[in-house]
Each structure stands twice: as C-alpha cells, then as structure tokens.
Amino acid sequence: MAAPMISLKSVSKRFGTFAAVDSASFDIAPGEFFSLLGPSGCGKTTLLRMIGGFERQTEGDILIDGEAMGIRPPNQRPTNMVFQSYAIFPHLDIAENIAYGLINRGLDKASIAKKVAQALDMVRLSGLGNRRANQISGGQRQRVALARAIVCEPKVLLLDEPLGALDKKLREEMQIELRQLQKSLGITFIFVTHDQEEALSLSDRIAVMARGQVLQIDTAAALYERPNCREVAGFIGNMNFFEGRIVSIAGGVAAIEIAPGQHVRVPATNGAAPGETAIVAVRPEKIDAVATAPQGSDNVVSGRALAGSYLGDRSLLLADWREGTAPISVSLQNRRSAVDADIFTKDAELWLTWPIEAGVLLKN
Amino acid sequence: MTAQAHSSTPSSAPADFTAARPEWLDGLWLILPTLLIVLGMMVVPLIGIVVVSFWTQTGFDILPAWNLDNYRVLFTEEGALYRILIMKSLWMSLTATIAVVVLAYPMAYFMAFRIEKSKLIWIILLTVPFWTSYLLRIFAWKVILGFNGVINSGLKFVGFIDKPLEFLLYNPTAVTITLAHAWAAYAVLPIYVSLEKIDRSYLEAAQDLGDSKWKRFWRITFPLSLPGTISATLLVFIPTVGDYITPTLVGGTSGIMIGNSIVTQFGKANNAPLGAALSCIMMLAITLAVCAFLAAIGRKRLKAADI
Numbered sequence A: 001m002a003a004p005m006i007s008l009k010s011v012s013k014r015f016g017t018f019a020a021v022d023s024a025s026f027d028i029a030p031g032e033f034f035s036l037l038g039p040s041g042c043g044k045t046t047l048l049r050m051i052g053g054f055e056r057q058t059e060g061d062i063l064i065d066g067e068a069m070g071i072r073p074p075n076q077r078p079t080n081m082v083f084q085s086y087a088i089f090p091h092l093d094i095a096e097n098i099a100y101g102l103i104n105r106g107l108d109k110a111s112i113a114k115k116v117a118q119a120l121d122m123v124r125l126s127g128l129g130n131r132r133a134n135q136i137s138g139g140q141r142q143r144v145a146l147a148r149a150i151v152c153e154p155k156v157l158l159l160d161e162p163l164g165a166l167d168k169k170l171r172e173e174m175q176i177e178l179r180q181l182q183k184s185l186g187i188t189f190i191f192v193t194h195d196q197e198e199a200l201s202l203s204d205r206i207a208v209m210a211r212g213q214v215l216q217i218d219t220a221a222a223l224y225e226r227p228n229c230r231e232v233a234g235f236i237g238n239m240n241f242f243e244g245r246i247v248s249i250a251g252g253v254a255a256i257e258i259a260p261g262q263h264v265r266v267p268a269t270n271g272a273a274p275g276e277t278a279i280v281a282v283r284p285e286k287i288d289a290v291a292t293a294p295q296g297s298d299n300v301v302s303g304r305a306l307a308g309s310y311l312g313d314r315s316l317l318l319a320d321w322r323e324g325t326a327p328i329s330v331s332l333q334n335r336r337s338a339v340d341a342d343i344f345t346k347d348a349e350l351w352l353t354w355p356i357e358a359g360v361l362l363k364n
Numbered sequence B: 001m002t003a004q005a006h007s008s009t010p011s012s013a014p015a016d017f018t019a020a021r022p023e024w025l026d027g028l029w030l031i032l033p034t035l036l037i038v039l040g041m042m043v044v045p046l047i048g049i050v051v052v053s054f055w056t057q058t059g060f061d062i063l064p065a066w067n068l069d070n071y072r073v074l075f076t077e078e079g080a081l082y083r084i085l086i087m088k089s090l091w092m093s094l095t096a097t098i099a100v101v102v103l104a105y106p107m108a109y110f111m112a113f114r115i116e117k118s119k120l121i122w123i124i125l126l127t128v129p130f131w132t133s134y135l136l137r138i139f140a141w142k143v144i145l146g147f148n149g150v151i152n153s154g155l156k157f158v159g160f161i162d163k164p165l166e167f168l169l170y171n172p173t174a175v176t177i178t179l180a181h182a183w184a185a186y187a188v189l190p191i192y193v194s195l196e197k198i199d200r201s202y203l204e205a206a207q208d209l210g211d212s213k214w215k216r217f218w219r220i221t222f223p224l225s226l227p228g229t230i231s232a233t234l235l236v237f238i239p240t241v242g243d244y245i246t247p248t249l250v251g252g253t254s255g256i257m258i259g260n261s262i263v264t265q266f267g268k269a270n271n272a273p274l275g276a277a278l279s280c281i282m283m284l285a286i287t288l289a290v291c292a293f294l295a296a297i298g299r300k301r302l303k304a305a306d307i
Helices: A044-052 A094-104 A109-122 A138-150 A168-185 A196-202 A220-225 A230-235 B003-008 B028-052 B069-075 B077-114 B119-131 B134-145 B150-158 B172-196 B200-208 B213-224 B226-241 B245-251 B258-266 B272-297 B299-304
Strands: A006-015 A018-028 A033-037 A059-064 A079-082 A156-160 A188-193 A205-210 A213-218 A240-250 A253-259 A262-267 A277-282 A288-290 A299-310 A314-320 A328-333 A349-354 A359-363 B056-058 B061-063
Touching (some): A006 A044, A044 A188, A079 B200, A094 A109, A094 A138, A138 A168, A168 A196, A188 A196, A205 A220, A230 A277, A230 A359, A262 A299, A262 A359, B069 B077, B077 B119, B077 B172, B134 B245, B172 B226, B172 B245, B226 B272, B226 B299, B258 B272
Parallel strands (some): A156 A188
Antiparallel strands (some): A277 A359, A288 A349, A299 A314
C-alpha cells in the first residue's frame, strides 16, 4: 500500500471500563472507499467521529495524510462529514449551505458562486439553489449535504449512514451515484453503515466491527469467502456452523469430528492444531442437498427436511442433521428443471454434501 | 342533516360535507373562555380608554365633549414634560431590555448546551426569585443600593469609600438595574427554548465546514435562536415601558417614567382624559418602537428564522 491517507494507531475511546472503540489500528489508502460495518452500538460511528474530530480518543492517535491529528477540532482537520441527519442549515438556502465552508476558506464572491454552481450541477440540483431545506425531498437534501462537504475539497470524506433515511429504491440509486462520484473525485471515503449489502456493493475494503473491536478488514469477497471468526461469518450473509474438534491435519486439510464418529474435512488454517475445538462454517449456497446417499463426496451429512420454500431463482431448505444443533440452511439454485422435489417434504430423508474448499475453519 | 349524521351513517352516496360545521370553528370552544376574558377585560377597557382620551375633564366631571385637546397639549410648551417622559421611558426600557437579553442569553445558553441532566431543576431554580412578590424584590434592590445599603456599607467596610455613594439609588440607573433583574427570568425561558431546539448536528456541521466556535455562534446558533431572542426582547420591553412601581420605589425624582405621570393624571391630578391620552400615545410609541425593532432585524432574517 502506498503511503496511507488515514492511519489509526491503537485508537480507543473508553468510558470507565466500557470501550466504545477498543484499540483500533489500521490504514486506509488514498482514494479508497472504505466502510465501517457493524450492528448498532458497535463503535463504528464513534470511530468515524473521532477521525472527524467530533469526539476525542482516550488513547492512540489518528494520522491523516501523515499528520498526527491529536485532539484537533473538526475545523482544523482535512476532513468533511456528511451527517446522518444531513444537517442542512434551515436558515440558509441551498446555495448558501453549499457556500458555507467556502466562505471560511477566504475565497472571493465570484469564485464561491462558481464553485457552488458547479457543485449544484454535480449533484444534479441546478436551479434549486435558492430553495430551503424544508422545500426539497430527502434524496435532494442528501445530495446537498454531499455537495456541501465535497465542495470544500477534503482529503477524506466521512459519511455517517448517509443513505439510512432514504427509501430502498432511492438508496440503491444513491449508492451508484456515490460510487461514481468517489471514483471521479478520487477522494478517500469512509462510510459508516449497518447495512451489509450496502457495504459489500460500495466498498473497496470493509472493516467489520462489533463491541468496539475491529474484527476483520478485507475486501467484500474475502469477508464473504474467508471470514476470520464466527461473528464476521454470521454478520455477513448467512452461514451454517458445525462445532467440533480437530482430529487430524494432513496435506493442508483438517478433519473435524462434528459428532461422534462423524467427520468433515476443511482447508486447514495457520495455527490450527489437532485436539483443539473448532468451527466449520459453510455458506448455504455451497451445500447441495440430495435425496439419495451420494458417492465419493468430500463431506456428507445426513439429515431430515424441516421446511422448504420456493423463491423463484432459488429454493431454501432447512434441514435437521442432529438433535440439539441449529438446523442447516441450504440454498439451492433452481437451475435444473427438477431439483429433487422429494427433499422438500417435511421429514424427508436427505444428504447434505459440499466440497472441502467450501468450508472455512474458524477458531471456537 | 348534521355533520354527525354524515360520519355515523355509512352510505354509498358520495359524502356531502357542505352542511358540516366549518373547520375554523373547530377550536372555538377551546379558546372561548380566554376570548371572553380578553374581550371583557382588555378590549372593552381599551376602547374605553381611547374614547375617554377624546373627552374633557371639567372640575370633577368628565364631559363627553369630543375634542383633540388632550393630544394637542402634548405638542405645546405645557406638554414638554410628557414628551420627555415618554422618550425617557422608552430609553430606560430599552437599556433594561438590552441588559436583560445580554444577561439572559448566556444563562439560557448554559442551560441549553452545558446542562446534560435534570434541566428541570435548573428551570425551577430560575423561578425561585418569583416565589417572592415583585414588590419585595424591588425593596431588596433598595436595600442593596440604598444610602446605608449592602453595597455602600460593604465598600465602606473594605475601605474603598469614606462616605456612602449617593448615585446608586433614586435615579434612572437604579430603575434600569432593578428592571433588568426583575425581568431576567422572563427572557431566559424563550431564549432557552429556541436554543434547546437547535439540532446539535447543525453545530457539528458548521464546525466541520471550518467554523471556529465563535464564528459558529454568530453564523448558526445566534440566527437560529432569533425567534426566542426577539420574543424575549419584546416580552421585556413592552411591559417595562409602562412600569410605575419600580420608578416609584427606586427611581426618585429623576427616575420617574411615563407610567408615574399617567397614574398621577388618573389620581391626584384628577384628569382621566389626559391620562387616557397619555396611555394611547404611549401605546402608539411602543408600537412604533417595536415596528422599528422588527424592521431593523429585517424581513429576510425574520423569514429565515421562521417567525
């Protein structure tokens, strides 16, 4: 990675013994679209607000473009924020809102007017310059907030769940616009969201957070295919978990005993050792369900159908494989004209199979 | 058919609401008691005052002889005193109002932005002075400012002065100080409410866009608190112009206001029509002053502040 645009050095925010953000350390490259993803209360917004200078870290430091920020206030940082509530000043019109930051940079009237016009144009709001916040729609307000921040030419743009208040269709449109805007401007974006789909579709890289901790930072595909812990695996998409004990590791493949005498095989990870408890995680769409006992498959688990539902492009199947464990969910592409219809009847006997490389070995 | 019948009987025919009670009547029952009180206790006496101001006092009788003499007198040599008193009253009230708003604003700001928990306690604390009567509070200022009052004896005790300062009490300044203190709480509440209403993200956004805290105050906080600040200003200015208790008690001869001379006209001087005319002129003067104030703020800012 080139010299990072943002560098977090064990940044923490503690309230007594509670850590809203616990020792976060990572770098963000220039021009990257970086997302902070996690459930509400995981510390993602606090972390964003610390980068912006709205909250002080209790430990550590944040470097922006190589410069240590310390406890500098927001007005002295090369960042701008798009607030969740947009925070469009109600006593100023749209053009005055967009000009707000430019006035502070000491530009003359003519160049402010020019930049405001360009910004309005960029977010397709030309002609609405003299409206007020309460005279435009939610999507337009969102674009005003974006224009107002971008016009200041920040090194880093911080976005705090900016699409959360929009309806689904508008949100999808804005996602595409955001992505295009970010690519054309080349500004580093840090995007906070609790919507995993949004994070997956927009980001170059995503940091998954929970309980104040950064669990994993990776690309969307890597997070989905190679989660590094149960929490990440469960938070991004659906995941089936088999708990067990590693019995042997040979040739990069670990065998895990998930029930007495029943083994599944999975690519071994660094540091895994026989005798340890472990979890095998398998995505629903990587499992196949068949009505007759398969021959020569890597992993076979027999079970019983609990419920099935037909969703058009795919079918969902819930199967019980062992008393006292969570049912396994299987997503079957309806590519074949006749998926074994039998396996969808309740209590039908079935076999679940998946290749070795479909599983992920996680620490327990 | 009544409106009730319409709403209670479902029918396939399109509803016809033309016979229904008009919408503007809906709230009437709610405001009716207040409306009657305002009409009976305010509008009627006000009309009375205006009518009487055109009558004439002869000896002990008030004659309904319509003329403009009471007003004319204000523009003659004889009425110079009243003109001065009106101007002085406006001026003293204005000073007191400015003092009140300047004092109340930081208090309101503190309550709105610095108090996180139990704001109610602070609001109750604010009302504590009102638990004693207005008269007692003025007397308290008499005790503080008086010849042998708290300030004088305190300064004497410390040795800053040899003999009591005489300029503290019985002058316009004493009236202004007393008024400012008495009305401060009235001003804190409306300002507090409009500050409290300001979305905190506006403040963060302003700082994010490069404002220092000081700049942010003048560009965001203050404009958005205008509704409360303007109402506080009017709330203090309008009633203090006509105050006569405060000047009577702490104003001395130099501190009297127009209210005192109106009282005199209705009482000792026994010239109710002139008193009524003075009242009308005063109301007019206040109206003009308020209009001038609002014009100074400007239409654009009033509209922006959503007033």
